[in-house]
Amino acid sequence: MPVLDDIAIDLDFDAVRRRLHLKRDEDIHSARQVVESAQPLIEPRVLYQIAYIDEKLAEEVIIGGLRFSSKVLRKNLDQTGRVFPFVVTIGEKFGEKLETTADLLEKYYLDTIGNVALNQVRKALNDHIKATYALKKTAFMAPGSLPNWPIEQQKPLFGLLGDVQSSIGVRLTDSFLMLPAKSVSGIYFPTETSFFSCQLCPRERCESRKAKYNAKLAEEYGIKK
Ligand code: SF4
Numbered sequence: 122m123p124v125l126d127d128i129a130i131d132l133d134f135d136a137v138r139r140r141l142h143l144k145r146d147e148d149i150h151s152a153r154q155v156v157e158s159a160q161p162l163i164e165p166r167v168l169y170q171i172a173y174i175d176e177k178l179a180e181e182v183i184i185g186g187l188r189f190s191s192k193v194l195r196k197n198l199d200q201t202g203r204v205f206p207f208v209v210t211i212g213e214k215f216g217e218k219l220e221t222t223a224d225l226l227e228k229y230y231l232d233t234i235g236n237v238a239l240n241q242v243r244k245a246l247n248d249h250i251k252a253t254y255a256l257k258k259t260a261f262m263a264p265g266s267l268p269n270w271p272i273e274q275q276k277p278l279f280g281l282l283g284d285v286q287s288s289i290g291v292r293l294t295d296s297f298l299m300l301p302a303k304s305v306s307g308i309y310f311p312t313e314t315s316f317f318s319c320q321l322c323p324r325e326r327c328e329s330r331k332a333k334y335n336a337k338l339a340e341e342y343g344i345k346k
Pocket of ligand 1: 266267319323324329330
């Protein structure tokens, strides 16, 4: 099962600054200092797998013998027989720093920095998958990002990836959260049209939103309330 542990991440300070909405010079300066101290703590590791779809049911899909229940995932996998389940982390050191930092402003900066770094690592994986398997376009879904694909679905996802803890140091808690905290899991799939779970998520004021909510699309996926 492929493990990528040589991804170099040069933290994108402009992305951090934009997410923190920093305008004043002194705030930008202090955020830059936190970024510089956090950079050496980031140790990206990626585990992924090529998995094949055994069966497509009405609102479920069987992948590698494991059952995934989600109307949205099922629709997204309509035209493919092959997917790429993954777990990405920026490592234990950053997770510990985030957990033990008492200063609330620094913790907020670190949390944002962690999200930006994690996003950069996930994009590096996406580039790797596209280049390695000659895919023009991909999209991904993460368990827990939509009520239609709940967090409990981490269990079969981790089931596809074997011993994730030994491979890259990420474990699932009893409530299906991942440790270290700045880790993300999901399934990449080939697609012809762009897809972001955010298009189906009506949540307001989300700093991590990647695309506008699209009520018509939510209706097409059959999940509009
Ligand atoms: S809008 Fe925010 S909460 Fe909703 S799917 Fe996107 S990132 Fe997740």
